[in-house]
Structures are given as C-alpha cells and as structure tokens.
Amino acid sequence: ATQVLTNATYRSVEHRVMVNADAERLSVAMFYNPRSDLPLAPMAELVSPGAPALYKPMTFDEYRLYIRRKGPRGKSQVESLKAHGDR
Template identity: 55%
Template structure:
C-alpha cells in the first residue's frame, strides 16, 4: 500500500497536536500552569520526528531483539503499534511485560526529559521490542522532543528544601550526546545523573 508524502505530513502534524494536549494535561496534573511543559520544551520550537519501524519475522526470535532495552531520551513518544502482532515490552521490576495493542489506539511513552522536568514525579518508561517467529511487524512512532539547545532542568515549582532537584541542568543536545557515548543500557544513563540525596 502506498501512502503519499502529504498524508504522512498531515498524520505527523495531527499527532504532534495530540502531544501538545497531553503536555497540558501532564502540566496541570503536576500542579503547574497548563503550558509549563510546552514552555520547558521550547514553546512552539519543539523537535518532532516520525519514524516507521519494520521488524521482519525471525525463525528464532529468542536469539535477537528488535530493539534493546532503553528509555526514550526525549520528551514523549506516541506509538501506533501493529495491533495484530504484539512486540513492545515494558519493564516492571525484574519482569518484561508484553503490551497488548488496542486497535486504533496510541501507546504513550513518557521520555527522560519529562522525568527530569517533573523532578521524577513522572518516570520515563524502560522498554524493548521483541520479534515474532511467524509475522512481520510495523509500527509508527512520533517522538516529541524539547528544542535541542534549551536547558532542561527540574521545574522550579517542583523543587524546594524538602525536595531538592534530582538532575543537573543540561540541554537536550548535551543529554543525547551523553547517552550516545554510553550506548543502549536501559535507564542507567538517566539514573547515573541523579544527585545523591
């Protein structure tokens, strides 16, 4: 099936609008002004990236992963999964739980930058992708990220004497560079930046 460039662009625009609405909900839930997270991301100058992921079938799925364990380094990811072939797994404690996709529904992953801004009130999701032995799988992911050169830090309204900032000030570009030098290793990159209490 062919999908034209205009259709893809329109899809990306509409999903980005949904991300803006979700940021408003998350902001209000934190007790902040409605536009707090959007402003922390750089206002209207955020970064968006739409990615199509193709995972071919694999006769020995136990020997490979579609994507190794990680948390998304950016702000938020809206994933439109293949509802017929599950493949996304999230970590809960020491176990990996397969997410059962719902037709025509998004999976929303909180990224590392929202964890930092919320001073860990929200946690980014450690996840991985497995492959299937019988069927190929396709998913669409829109990554909604802060502007690369804006300082990301715990929100001033969410820190105080009883709750110090857990993370250092760092631009999103600096954070991406930091994690790329270490390679994929779950959530340990973000956790290594935490200030000791």
C-alpha cells in the same frame, strides 16, 4: 527527559512486546527533538526543600550527547545523571 524535567516524579513505563505468530504487529517510532541549546532541568514547581533537584541543569544537546556516548541502557542511564550532592 521526562524523568529529568519532573525531578523523577514521573517515570517512563517499561515496554515489553510479546511475539504473536498469528498476527502481525506494526510499530511506529516518533521522535521530537527541541533546539540543542534548550535548557533542561527539573521544573521549579517540582523542586522544594523537601524534594531538592535530583538532576543538574544542562542543555538538550548535552543530554542527547550523554545518552549517545553511553549507549542504550534504559532507565539506569537517566538515573546516572542524578546530581548526587555534588552541586
């Protein structure tokens, strides 16, 4: 959602883990889910004539359902949400 909110100004980093046979590794997953009807769109401060909105407005529930329906595909999945001039 960060990429959508920032109009692709900020993108998440790639995560890679290297296996280490000599040391244990602990991972903690943390999730934050806002209200399902919360509007999700590029922030107005990051949209201008020179940088038009790349993503259509949607609710958080629409975003979440899109991601779940398509299955985990990483950054290409968020890229597929781009408006592509059909607004």
